Amino acid sequence: xxxxxxxxxxxxxxxxxxxxxxxxxxxxxxxxxxxxxxxxxxxxxxxxxxxxxxxxxxxxxxxxxxxxxxxxxxxxxxxxxxxxxxxxxxxxxxxxxxxxxxxxxxxxxxxxxxxxxxxxxxxxxxxxxxxxxxxxxxxxxxxxxxxxxxxxxxxxxxxxxxxxxxxxxx
Numbered sequence: 001x002x003x004x005x006x007x008x009x010x011x012x013x014x015x016x017x018x019x020x021x022x023x024x025x026x027x028x029x030x031x032x033x034x035x036x037x038x039x040x041x042x043x044x045x046x047x048x049x050x051x052x053x054x055x056x057x058x059x060x061x062x063x064x065x066x067x068x069x070x071x072x073x074x075x076x077x078x079x080x081x082x083x084x085x086x087x088x089x090x091x092x093x094x095x096x097x098x099x100x101x102x103x104x105x106x107x108x109x110x111x112x113x114x115x116x117x118x119x120x121x122x123x124x125x126x127x128x129x130x131x132x133x134x135x136x137x138x139x140x141x142x143x144x145x146x147x148x149x150x151x152x153x154x155x156x157x158x159x160x161x162x163x164x165x166x167x168x169x170x
Contacts, residue, residue, distance in 0.1 A: 001032060002039035010048050014057040018066070021049040021058055022089015061094045068098045072105045075113030080143030107164045110144045110152055120155040 009031050013024060028045040037043055052058045064085050071081045081102050085095045115122045119135040127135065132153050139149035151164065 001035045001037055003043070005035075006032070006039070006043055006045070006048060010052055011057075014052055018063055019058055020060045020063050020089045021046075021053050024052060024058060025049040026089070060090055061097060063088065064090045064094045064098045065101070068102050072102065072109040073112065075109055075111075075116050075142060077109055077113075077139075077143030077145065078102050078106060083143075106145065107148060110139065110148050111161050111164065113139060113142050113144065114152050114161075120152040121157060121159040121161050123157045125157060 006028060010024060010028060013019065013027055019027075025045040025048075028043070028048060032043055032045070049058065053060070067084060067088065068081050071084060078099075082095065082099075085098070114120050117135070117138060118124065119139065135153045136149055139153065140146065148164070152161070155161065
């Protein structure tokens with residue numbers, strides 16, 4: 001494999017997948033390990049990933065926004081979203097730019113999770129303390145804040161959840 005092959009692999013990867021600079025660089029390093037390097041010097045996977053970003057083929061901020069939005073709609077909380085962005089190679093600047101939107105949608109994400117898992121106001125019947133602890137643990141594993149999770153878990157079946165969603169005032 002040489003520099004031309006490496007660029008071809010990079011282009012093929014970015015045309016198929018929404019990715020980040022970090023993931024692209026890791027993919028290219030893996031390809032070099034698998035196929036060997038016969039080019040001059042050492043391969044610059046980070047530089048190639050940056051060039052793909054400069055050309056607009058890779059956009060870490062857009063990736064972070066879409067990933068956070070999709071995870072929030074699925075009912076996952078801020079901690080899980082932060083971890084997923086970190087694993088995807090999103091730098092702190094792009095992750096912190098997405099954080100306000102994640103915080104603003106925290107209650108809606110928690111409610112979506114509760115609805116999907118039939119927790120609190122979406123349960124078929126009232127749950128005993130042991131069941132509430134299991135539900136609380138599930139919400140915490142999904143990345144939701146303790147206080148919000150506790151309020152949802154303690155709600156009675158059929159109780160109105162709209163009180164949890166606080167509108168943001170400009």
